[in-house]
Amino acid sequence: MKESNRLELVAANLRAVGVNAEVRENDLHVEGTDRPPRGRVETAKDHRLAMAFAVLGTVHGADVTLSEKTSVAISYPRFFKDLKRIRADGQT
Numbered sequence: 001m002k003e004s005n006r007l008e009l010v011a012a013n014l015r016a017v018g019v020n021a022e023v024r025e026n027d028l029h030v031e032g033t034d035r036p037p038r039g040r041v042e043t044a045k046d047h048r049l050a051m052a053f054a055v056l057g058t059v060h061g062a063d064v065t066l067s068e069k070t071s072v073a074i075s076y077p078r079f080f081k082d083l084k085r086i087r088a089d090g091q092t
Contacts, residue, residue, distance in 0.1 A: 009049055013041045017056070017064055036061030047071040051079055058087055 007023050014021035014030060017037035021030045036059050043050040043066055050072050057064030072079045 006046060006049065009042065009044055009046070010052075013049065013053060016041060017053075017062075036063070038063040040065045040067065042067045043071060045071045047074045047076070051076065054080070054083060058083070 007026070007028055011021040011023045011028055017039040018035055019030060019033055019037065021028065023029075037056050041049070041053040041064055043053070045068060050066055050069060053064055053066060054069075054072075056062065057066075069080065076082075
């Protein structure tokens with residue numbers, strides 16, 4: 001059993017950060033934007049969603065807040081440390 005309806009949550013969370021997105025049957029339709037993502041994301045305790053939207057939060061100018069981060073420990077306990085390190089390594 002899945003932790004959540006992931007496709008619907010992806011679409012809802014994209015909308016929450018300012019992106020036009022909708023689910024049509026089993027497809028996700030997303031309209032791109034040049035605005036940085038900003039908003040609060042509901043992870044539903046799904047580690048995949050938490051990691052995906054944490055990465056989205058690294059976009060220049062982004063302000064993405066996760067409803068929780070602890071679910072990430074299920075599959076990648078060092079995720080946030082590694083993400084922070086990767087971001088630091090990529091700065092010039």
